[in-house]
Amino acid sequence: MRILSVIIGTPDENSSMWMRIKRQAEILSSLGHEVELCFYSFYSRHELSFEPPFKYSVMRVSPITVHLKHLINISRDSYDLLFCNLAPSAFISSLSRIRGIPIVLDNHGDLISERELYEPGILSKIYYSIVSSLSFRAADRIICVSSSMMEDLRERGIPGRKLYYVTNATDLDLFSPLDEEETDRVKSDLGLENRLTFGYIGADSKWQGVDNLIETGRRIDDDDLQFLYVGFSRNTVRSHNELYLPRVPFDEVKYYYGACDVLVLPRPPHKSAEVAAPTKFAEYAAMGRPILTTDVGDAADLVRKYECGIVVDDNRPENLLRGIETFKSLPEDELVRMGENARRMAEEEFSMEKMKQDLKNVIESLGV
Template identity: 30%
Template sequence: MTRILHILDHSLPLHSGYCFRTRAIMKAQIASGVHVAGVTGVRQDQHGVRAKTPLEHVDGLDFFRTVTAVNGPSPLREWREIAALAERITQVIKTWQPDVLHAHSPALNGLAALRAARKAGLPLLYEIRAFWEDAAVGNGTGRENSPRYWLTRQLENHVIHGADAVAVICEGLKSDLISRGIAPEKITVSPNGVDMALFGQPPAPDEKLRRELGLAGKSVLGFIGSFYDYEGLDDLIAAMPLLLKRNPHTHLLLVGGGPMEEALKRQAESVAASAITFTGRVPHDEVERYYGLMDVMVYPRKSMRLTELVTPLKPLEAMAQGRIVAASDIGGHRELIKDGETGTLFPAGSPEKIAEKLDITLKNRSQWPQTIETARKFIEADRNWSSNILGYHPVYQRLIAHKTSRRAA
């Protein structure tokens, strides 16, 4: 049985898109007969859940933890993180004996994995979910073309060149790597997917919750996620007064929180307070209750390198849940949504166009069943984790075969 060791920034029991993609990959690989485990770095603790033991079992999955305390100013702290994770990976290799190391971005993980892989003579697959420097710009913690941005990019390039194979989650990232001189045959696209066992059944409306939120008789637009600036929620809020003139019974339901929350609340108060509800963050096991109240899920992301290159997970989950999806026409969305077929696309950054396209969508409910069916078929055929993970297998086998031939020589 092939043994794959996943090297991760953080994992369950934390809840994030990063964690859920990891969970889906590992669960699907186990179901296909692959033996898997994960190793997390010191940032597992920094995300708020301190590891209690060196090995934790969460949701049927095994995660080896790096429990070393790391501190110091940047970039010294980051180099210490790399060293601590590399040492932990080396320890796990000796006891767990994997066939392949599968490291997931950011680059710090890749650097640690590269160090451990070379020491142990194991092949390394490095998977990029987003470029770390672009994610920092999107989150407001970095600036494009700054020294830190440049250094992070160079570190990423070092890992990419050093790894035996590279995986990316979308065509946008693949194209960017090719433009950097990476051979196309070295790159595998493993797109974001949906665990149909978790998201395959559309949730029934929770009428009690609908009454509590004052949504009876409303056409509900919804967003569930983190409130970062690049999500474009300010553009969606700005569109609400324009949309209400055309559809006075429309209501916007925003579930989640994040850096932009207070600014968005102030904006909502000034433009359409009675038609916008902020729920705050809700427990993960209650998210479906809110999904069930939403008629149209709206993703108004702004145009920037991060959003143009990277495909998000949320629209796929919404399609699987039987929701109508409306989103900005950035590159990351165009890979997932065909305008007029699996959802609606509108120009990024334009409240006027957002209002116009949402008005059309709300007035064409007769077309919704066909759109929902087409979107679901797309998910089942092209974005189902049970089939998505099959793309890894030939890469693993090629790497294992190459390692074996090198040893024989």
């Protein structure tokens, strides 16, 4: 089968968005399909900063021309399936229905609630509601990354036959527990030795809730506790009990995970967070580290199920502080047990083999 993967924008090589697109394209290729990528760019930067390991094209478009250019694009070549990254990609692909090409929408986020955080206002909400509605209508299959998302879409009237769960997998070989010697070396290099370190590695998007974690850490006056933040500071900054580091290459992220004794997912109780499946959660688990999470979405349910961390009610500083203090009171063998359970969760829930089988189910269900 010839598949065109449709992407809005030109993601960075180390972004979670690109990692997901690349991972899915690799899986589809391994299933015997021919995969081509098409990036539609609305911005002045319309060249990729890296070379994808697939056949690809980048097209400069405007909101007015993108639909026509896409229709011309799919008319020029013969594709059997359009694989769309997020609702806007499915929206611009809706005209492909004219040619009878099936559409799979990879809906790994909620467009309406995410945009409300950045573009509040009734007109913006109406616009993105229309885009989402038309995307769901146009899609033959909708990939959901959480049970929370599947439930939400059913409540919004999306037929259950369209909805398929596909795990947000991670590379369990790349992300795996560091040995004791490696851990000690990384902690020493970062100046974190002999301190219980809570870490957050990733973007500081509004739906991540990291601001409240930072506020919580600044309320704590305890020399035995340390907070490590990686990924959203331009420079290395050390102050009080905090260490901020800039983004690091993807294949080095595991060392910073490994430097932490507890990894934190401080997401707020917001729709955008409730239906999502953060890539970092799967990576946290794969590293075999205990997890402190708020009671939001599937992550909280999984932490409870596998007994691999602590769930607090929400990300208000007083609740995060309560979770941090509970971790400090735990004996070392309990932290080790939680870490082992986290790794077991990753192997059972977030393996690439499971994602491959999930995607295979989606494709086969189309009967093309």
